[in-house]
Amino acid sequence: MNILQILSNTLAQILAPATLGYVLAAIGLSVHFGFAGLLNMGVAGFMAIGAYGFAISILTFGLPWPVAVLIGLGAAVVFALIMGIPTLRLRGDYLAIVTIAAAEVLRLLFLTSAFRRQTGSADGLSGFQSGFRASNPLPPGRWGFGPWTYQSDQWWVIIVGIITIAIAVLLVWLLMRSPWGRVIRGIREDEDAVRSLGKNVFSYKMQALIFGGVIIAAGGIVTAMGTNVNPNVYVTSQTFYVWTALLLGGAATIFGPVLGAVLFWVVRAFLSNLLPALVDIGWLPFLTAEQSQMLVFVLVGVALMLLVIFRPQGILGSKKELTFVR
Amino acid sequence: MAIIRTSHAGRSPSRAVSLVLAGLFSVALLFGLAAPAAADTTDDEGGESLPFTISGNVRSGGEPVEGAEIAASNGDFEGEAVTDDKGRFSIGVPTKDGTWTLVLDEDSLPSGVSVPDDFVFEQEVTFGNTSTVTKNFTLGAAERSTVSFFDQLLSRTVNGLNFGLMLALAAIGLSLVFGTTGLSNFAHGEMVTFGALMALLFSAGVGLPIWLAIPLAVIVSALFGLGMDAGIWRPLRRKGIGTVQLMIVSIGLSLALRYVFQMGIGGGTRQLPGGTTAVIPGLGPIRLTMTDVISMGVSIVVIALFAWWLMRTRIGRATRAVSDNPSLAAASGIDVDAVVRVVWVMAAALAGLSGVLWAYFRPGIKWDMGTSILLLMFAAVTLGGLGTAFGALVGSIIVGLLVEISTLWIPSDLKYAGALVVLIVIMLFRPQGILGRRERIG
Numbered sequence: 001m002n003i004l005q006i007l008s009n010t011l012a013q014i015l016a017p018a019t020l021g022y023v024l025a026a027i028g029l030s031v032h033f034g035f036a037g038l039l040n041m042g043v044a045g046f047m048a049i050g051a052y053g054f055a056i057s058i059l060t061f062g063l064p065w066p067v068a069v070l071i072g073l074g075a076a077v078v079f080a081l082i083m084g085i086p087t088l089r090l091r092g093d094y095l096a097i098v099t100i101a102a103a104e105v106l107r108l109l110f111l112t113s114a115f116r117r118q119t120g121s122a123d124g125l126s127g128f129q130s131g132f133r134a135s136n137p138l139p140p141g142r143w144g145f146g147p148w149t150y151q152s153d154q155w156w157v158i159i160v161g162i163i164t165i166a167i168a169v170l171l172v173w174l175l176m177r178s179p180w181g182r183v184i185r186g187i188r189e190d191e192d193a194v195r196s197l198g199k200n201v202f203s204y205k206m207q208a209l210i211f212g213g214v215i216i217a218a219g220g221i222v223t224a225m226g227t228n229v230n231p232n233v234y235v236t237s238q239t240f241y242v243w244t245a246l247l248l249g250g251a252a253t254i255f256g257p258v259l260g261a262v263l264f265w266v267v268r269a270f271l272s273n274l275l276p277a278l279v280d281i282g283w284l285p286f287l288t289a290e291q292s293q294m295l296v297f298v299l300v301g302v303a304l305m306l307l308v309i310f311r312p313q314g315i316l317g318s319k320k321e322l323t324f325v326r
Numbered sequence: 327m328a329i330i331r332t333s334h335a336g337r338s339p340s341r342a343v344s345l346v347l348a349g350l351f352s353v354a355l356l357f358g359l360a361a362p363a364a365a366d367t368t369d370d371e372g373g374e375s376l377p378f379t380i381s382g383n384v385r386s387g388g389e390p391v392e393g394a395e396i397a398a399s400n401g402d403f404e405g406e407a408v409t410d411d412k413g414r415f416s417i418g419v420p421t422k423d424g425t426w427t428l429v430l431d432e433d434s435l436p437s438g439v440s441v442p443d444d445f446v447f448e449q450e451v452t453f454g455n456t457s458t459v460t461k462n463f464t465l466g467a468a469e470r471s472t473v474s475f476f477d478q479l480l481s482r483t484v485n486g487l488n489f490g491l492m493l494a495l496a497a498i499g500l501s502l503v504f505g506t507t508g509l510s511n512f513a514h515g516e517m518v519t520f521g522a523l524m525a526l527l528f529s530a531g532v533g534l535p536i537w538l539a540i541p542l543a544v545i546v547s548a549l550f551g552l553g554m555d556a557g558i559w560r561p562l563r564r565k566g567i568g569t570v571q572l573m574i575v576s577i578g579l580s581l582a583l584r585y586v587f588q589m590g591i592g593g594g595t596r597q598l599p600g601g602t603t604a605v606i607p608g609l610g611p612i613r614l615t616m617t618d619v620i621s622m623g624v625s626i627v628v629i630a631l632f633a634w635w636l637m638r639t640r641i642g643r644a645t646r647a648v649s650d651n652p653s654l655a656a657a658s659g660i661d662v663d664a665v666v667r668v669v670w671v672m673a674a675a676l677a678g679l680s681g682v683l684w685a686y687f688r689p690g691i692k693w694d695m696g697t698s699i700l701l702l703m704f705a706a707v708t709l710g711g712l713g714t715a716f717g718a719l720v721g722s723i724i725v726g727l728l729v730e731i732s733t734l735w736i737p738s739d740l741k742y743a744g745a746l747v748v749l750i751v752i753m754l755f756r757p758q759g760i761l762g763r764r765e766r767i768g
Contacts, residue, residue, distance in 0.1 A: 085754075090757050100701060104701055104742070104743070108740055112739045114740065120454070122460075230454065290592075297582075298582045300582075301581030
């Protein structure tokens with residue numbers, strides 16, 4: 001068992017495109033659930049629409065990548081409107097069911113062979129990053145330090161991702177201490193009270209749904225910049241993983257989603273490197289290497305249960321601002 | 327959360343959790359024992375030693391072609407395979423880079439297979455993100471294009487009814503649990519899978535005949551429901567945890583259970599014994615097997631029994647009372663906890679039975695088979711009216727019909743999407759569902 005290799009793989013995960021994407025998705029979800037109390041179970045759908053909007057704009061329509069990014073984000077706005085209009089007037093769990101259904105519909109649309117030309121069907125899309133890579137101002141070659149040694153193109157994805165995360169964190173922080181943010185939190189605590197103050201609750205909820213949705217879609221786009229786009233990634237489980245990441249860090253906090261998403265991936269990478277190694281040296285005699293990978297997901301599920309039961313406010317949250325009000 | 331909190335609310339939740347974990351691992355152990363008994367269906371020829379696989383099938387007029395030779399090459403490496411009795415082939419290749427050329431050998435085709443004039447024997451494939459890629463050769467049009475629209479509609483309707491009844495078994499339980507406890511149980515799909523897996527364990531694993539294995543599986547499913555209520559949900563209710571938190575706990579449980587199942591049976595598909603694919607003759611365009619008929623019969627009888635239980639028995643009446651208003655029911659002397667326990671047992675037993683039927687309908691048992699219909703169950707429950715048992719029945723049949731009949735117009739890989747789109751549209755016009763009452767939507 002090579003402990004150094006395991007640690008190196010684990011630490012490298014911190015800057016992987018998937019981690020950066022999850023950080024953004026968790027920030028967006030914190031706007032939805034943490035601050036506005038909206039039960040968005042369609043996180044994977046928002047990420048998928050960002051990623052596919054970005055990739056299809058480039059591959060099918062030949063647009064430059066900054067325009068493609070805007071189209072990906074715009075598609076998320078439309079998606080939020082479609083889901084919000086029927087459900088935001090209803091009780092919270094209706095939004096949960098509709099968002100999870102809409103995300104699955106989207107995935108099936110990306111998966112069907114009827115639109116193979118545009119979506120690549122089950123194979124997904126690849127080869128759309130060349131424009132983005134051409135805009136890379138960094139010196140070519142492979143550089144970095146320790147576990148964080150990447151190709152120049154990968155560094156470009158990481159830097160763009162981190163800048164996006166910084167902007168998202170700043171925006172959420174500014175908005176949540178503004179009057180708008182106070183109304184949003186008021187809606188989370190008691191919708192009727194806010195309504196009695198003359199605020200248009202529906203409109204505020206819709207704005208929160210769109211704002212958070214755009215951040216989640218940005219997460220999808222950042223992931224797509226670094227890797228290929230594949231419909232099997234955007235399954236319902238991905239939504240649940242982002243929820244786990246958010247609840248781990250703290251739903252109603254600014255830095256909670258960042259910490260939660262990074263921790264989620266680091267622990268996951270650590271376990272999926274460590275457990276097969278333990279199987280190899282015979283410390284887990286009742287498992288095969290393949291089964292030990294599944295054990296990681298069992299542990300994720302158990303962790304989610306324990307987290308919600310024993311520390312629903314997350315690592316950074318305070319018990320006073322508990323988002324589970326209903 | 328309207329279940330009344332009792333004064334001795336402090337039953338240690340960590341004990342509950344350890345109970346659950348113990349349960350999970352005992353299930354895992356059971357599967358570990360059962361695993362060698364049943365054969366794995368992923369039988370790749372020569373594909374084991376090479377990391378990447380090109381697979382697919384060769385069909386002619388909807389029927390598999392056996393013994394056709396396929397060659398794959400990318401310039402450096404050349405691999406060959408012969409299709410099996412199901413028309414499948416699979417070629418192991420050392421790398422996924424570049425473009426692979428697949429050639430179907432025309433001379434190897436058995437006599438009697440007609441080849442269209444414009445058929446392309448050479449196809450190009452490239453790997454995506456995964457280590458496998460699929461390419462199919464279809465010789466000639468499938469047979470069904472000759473069936474008239476009306477015949478197809480009739481056939482799909484019967485299929486849809488079958489699927490809907492099976493879905494109803496599962497959805498009724500989901501709806502009852504929601505009605506009595508307010509929990510949107512995302513782990514309900516795993517209860518469906520559990521029933522099918524238990525049937526597999528008792529039949530293929532232990533070696534019991536299937537007519538004994540299925541009732542046993544339903545009983546074990548009921549015990550599973552009882553265990554989940556006692557181990558997780560009752561302690562959490564006593565702790566006074568909100569419904570949204572409970573919902574997320576059920577999501578965690580669903581993830582954990584699903585992967586425990588996968589650890590048990592792997593990623594492949596297993597078949598339950600006793601299924602027959604022979605179509606009953608004399609029904610015209612309707613293609614029904616004996617398994618389908620028995621499945622529908624069982625569904626109808628069980629649903630009728632359930633309806634009688636809910637409407638006529640004391641405990642059924644109490645269940646409806648708790649569903650209506652838990653506080654008022656408790657105040658009039660109904661033991662809410664006991665009712666909820668019975669509801670969990672019923673829901674799990676129905677879900678388990680539905681899992682067995684679903685295994686025959688799909689066909690096959692897979693670790694995520696329950697999850698794949700979870701959203702359809704939610705759609706059915708919402709369509710019929712959240713928390714109403716008969717609404718779930720009506721909603722399920724509508725969803726079942728919709729899923730099957732919609733394939734007349736949309737590609738069959740989008741058939742679940744159609745049902746879910748209808749769910750979203752229903753939200754716009756009648757959010758309380760067909761049999762629901764306006765007040766429930768708050």
